[in-house]
Amino acid sequence: MKPRSRPFHRRNRRMHNCSKLNTSTNSSSNGSPHGRIRRPMRTSITPMRKGKVNAIVSTIRSEERIRELESCLLQEGVDKESAMQRVQEMFNELTKKQGTSTAEQEKTERRLMSKNEELQATLAELTEVRSTLSTLEHKYAHLQRKHERIAKENAEMKKELEEIRRELLERRRRSLAKKPLDLNQSLNASTDEGVDENAGQLILRQMTDKINQLKEENQRLLTTLETERAEHIAQQRDFHTAVIVAERGREEAQAEMTRWIEASKENSSADSSVWADLMRRFDKNLKRNALLAWTQAQLTAYPSLSVSNFSSDWSDGRAFCALIHNIHPDLIDRAQLHQNGCRELAVEKAMQMGVNIDPQIFSVSTPDWHLVMATVFELYKKYEFSEDSCL
Numbered sequence: 029m030k031p032r033s034r035p036f037h038r039r040n041r042r043m044h045n046c047s048k049l050n051t052s053t054n055s056s057s058n059g060s061p062h063g064r065i066r067r068p069m070r071t072s073i074t075p076m077r078k079g080k081v082n083a084i085v086s087t088i089r090s091e092e093r094i095r096e097l098e099s100c101l102l103q104e105g106v107d108k109e110s111a112m113q114r115v116q117e118m119f120n121e122l123t124k125k126q127g128t129s130t131a132e133q134e135k136t137e138r139r140l141m142s143k144n145e146e147l148q149a150t151l152a153e154l155t156e157v158r159s160t161l162s163t164l165e166h167k168y169a170h171l172q173r174k175h176e177r178i179a180k181e182n183a184e185m186k187k188e189l190e191e192i193r194r195e196l197l198e199r200r201r202r203s204l205a206k207k208p209l210d211l212n213q214s215l216n217a218s219t220d221e222g223v224d225e226n227a228g229q230l231i232l233r234q235m236t237d238k239i240n241q242l243k244e245e246n247q248r249l250l251t252t253l254e255t256e257r258a259e260h261i262a263q264q265r266d267f268h269t270a271v272i273v274a275e276r277g278r279e280e281a282q283a284e285m286t287r288w289i290e291a292s293k294e295n296s297s298a299d300s301s302v303w304a305d306l307m308r309r310f311d312k313n314l315k316r317n318a319l320l321a322w323t324q325a326q327l328t329a330y331p332s333l334s335v336s337n338f339s340s341d342w343s344d345g346r347a348f349c350a351l352i353h354n355i356h357p358d359l360i361d362r363a364q365l366h367q368n369g370c371r372e373l374a375v376e377k378a379m380q381m382g383v384n385i386d387p388q389i390f391s392v393s394t395p396d397w398h399l400v401m402a403t404v405f406e407l408y409k410k411y412e413f414s415e416d417s418c419l
Contacts, residue, residue, distance in 0.1 A: 138336055138337065138340065138341075139336070141337050141339055141340060141394070142336045142337040145316065145337050145338055145339060145397045146314065146316060146317060148397070149314050149315065149316030149317075149397075149401075150314055150316075153314060153315060167285065168285065171281050171282075171284070171285050174281055175278060175281055178274055178277050178278065178281075179274070181274070182270065182271065182274040185270050186270075186271075189263055189264075189266075192260075192263055193260065193263070196256050196259070196260050199256070200253060200256065203249055203252075203253070299405070299409070302408075302409060302412070303315050303318075306318045306319065306322060306408070309322075310322060316338070316397075316401060319401060319404060319405055319408065320335070320336075320337075320338065322408060323335055323347075323351065323404060326351060326354045326355075326411075327347065327350055327351065327354070329354065330350045330365070332365075332366070333346060333347055333350055333365075335347055337397065338397035338400040338401045338404065339394045339395055339396070339397045339400065340393060340394045340395075342389065342395065342400045343389070343390060343392070343393050343394065343395055344370060344371065344390075345370035345371035345372075345373065345374040345375075345390060346365055346370045348370070348374035348378065348385065348403075348407075349364065349365050349370045349373055349374050349377070350365055351404070351407055352374065352377050352378060352381065352407070353365065355381075355407060355410060355411045355414060356377075356381065356414075359377045359380060359381070360373065360377055371387075371390040375387060378403075378407070381407070381410050382410070383403065383406045383407055383410060384403075384406075385403050386399050386403070389403070
């Protein structure tokens, strides 16, 4: 076995001690009266004693280490407990925030769903109005063309009557201008012939015949004039009648257009008057918003129900049951609104009122709002009928 070498610093310390001893020996020998060299005393420690010392030192160090470990463990325990408390607090806060965020998310989803329904209802009504306006425009264009044709025919008829009138007046003027000319010619001829005294009787007879002819011609002209005057009056009457007929045709066309507009309004929706009254009552521009406002007003007596749309808020059937109970309290007991089976109950009681609820509404969590809105409108009409019958 190879001997263990001493540490370097111990060897240096021993050499340093030896040098000190040598120095002290020399000084003592020089100054000592006897000249003897004094050697330092060497203290030797037995192995048993050395082991006890080491055991004591190790015991002290172990106790200190144990105390340090205990204090560390105690501190770690406190830190762990506080850390667990902080983690628990953070978890509770996170759970609370998550619950709050979930509620806010549900409210936001319901709000978005309501706005989506409102937008779809607006688009549907705009499409209906656009279709009605397009049909009215076509009908108005047809009536406008018809009116223009009648006006053109009246103008042509008026022009023809004016031409006939001018022609009659011209013929009358010519006839009156021709009579004096013929009479003057006859008188001149009679005067020239009267020169012959022997032809007096002949001239007299001719004059008599001429006068008779003039009388006959005058009578014939008078008859013709009366006939033409009667024809002119008849033509004026015809013209007046034509004007009256044209005006009547225009009025009939206008009346037809008015009737068609009213019929279009009635045909566009059989319940247009009901919708108009409902929208006027709640001051809404959309049918959907007016009906929703009426529904919310009817359900104010049921605080546990909140209706903000025509889709998800009706999927469990409770809103239908509450509305039926509000209209006919004798059909549904109020306690049944807080029980299961409201879907089947709503279908059954609505059927007794004469309203058909499509079971497809309850097949999904967000039913088609068109179906729900149509059903609620039928319930609204039943409500209006019951109110009118009570009055």
